[in-house]
Amino acid sequence: MKLIAIDLDGTLLSEDGKISEENQEAIHRRQANGDIVAFCSGRSLHDMQKIAEAANLEVPLICANGSLTSVNGEVIRSQILVADKLTEIMDTVASAGLYFEVYTNKGVYIQKDKKPILEEEKEALFDTPEEKENAGHIIRIQNMQYGMVEVDDYLEAGVTELDPYKVFILSFRRQELEKLAEGWEGREDISITTSGYQKLEVAHPDASKGNALGALAAYYEIPQKDTVSIGDNFNDISMLEYAGTAVAMHNAEPEVKEYADHVTRSNEENGVGHALNEIIK
Incomplete structure (x- = not known):
């Protein structure tokens, strides 16, 4: 079993803000094979819930760059600003x-x-x-x-x-x-x-995608070596550093690609689907 954390903007989402059918199918396929796929974004909880719902996907949500994590509609980790x-x-x-x-x-x-x-x-x-x-x-x-x-x-x-x-x-x-x-x-x-x-x-100082991915891995009792992250921008670096397998988008910032083990296609070319089907074993 793997835990696969996927960024949204510039990664899973096309420029129209939607998840393509090819990417949806690839996620369903990984879930059917027993992997846990999570969305990991800078977006808010409410926005991420709507995006997942629109694509008919049930996934854990790491929100606001790791400030909040929700599983099955329940917040299991939150980092609040006093x-x-x-x-x-x-x-x-x-x-x-x-x-x-x-x-x-x-x-x-x-x-x-x-x-x-x-x-x-x-x-x-x-x-x-x-x-x-x-x-x-x-x-x-x-x-x-x-x-x-x-x-x-x-x-x-x-x-x-x-x-x-x-x-x-x-x-x-x-x-x-x-x-x-x-x-x-x-x-x-x-x-x-x-x-x-x-x-x-x-x-919050402890809010990062990497920290949240580590906490979610512990929640599911998945070893770090069996975690995967896919992203494109600077706020993705911490989860790329944490993950056992790090994948950057073709359209990722050059500095971000330096933290990746693999580079997939762009978000406009269903790069996430390609990574899930062809790169991540």
Whole structure:
């Protein structure tokens, strides 16, 4: 038996945000053979549940880069941001004038006055129709998340009491993201990662895909050597490092491929299905 952890965006999901039939069939085949397939993403629990349901797949879910793990609808592991830490992070991001969301046990909370920020950045920073369209696509993907909750004010909505487990920051102002990351560098009370050039994600210090994969392996009593991970971006590195077999997508960041034992096809070429059928024995 193997435990196979699969990233979603840029890995299992096509650019339309869906799981192809070929990838679905490959997952069902591995499950039928006795393997446990888990989704491991930076996305929220509610969003991942919807994605799995739409593809008719029942899988354990490692959410928000390892902040939360759910098996059969039950949360078995959670790494929560305490109230004072969360408010400090929110204040810092708000002072930088950037868009951010708070992931909680009741959904992904977004303060209404933050929503126009991304459109304003798109119009101010990009000149060509192609650049604007690419930026617009990123914004649309973000707004398509399932379980988003719009509120007038984060604190008045009580996010600190809703088991918050991640602050997600999205901006086309790359220098501002780098400033935030540099300001938090070296801290041991939070973890910082990214799943893309325009993204920064802040969570509990023990939250990582690698730690969560290790905990899930222990839950199922599966040896580390029998674990597999498939990913494409920087937030996948910890699980690629942990796994007995690490697979990177063809479209993965070059640095990420350095941590892989194998490279499969791209997410647009059903790379996960190819890995499950041809690479992972």
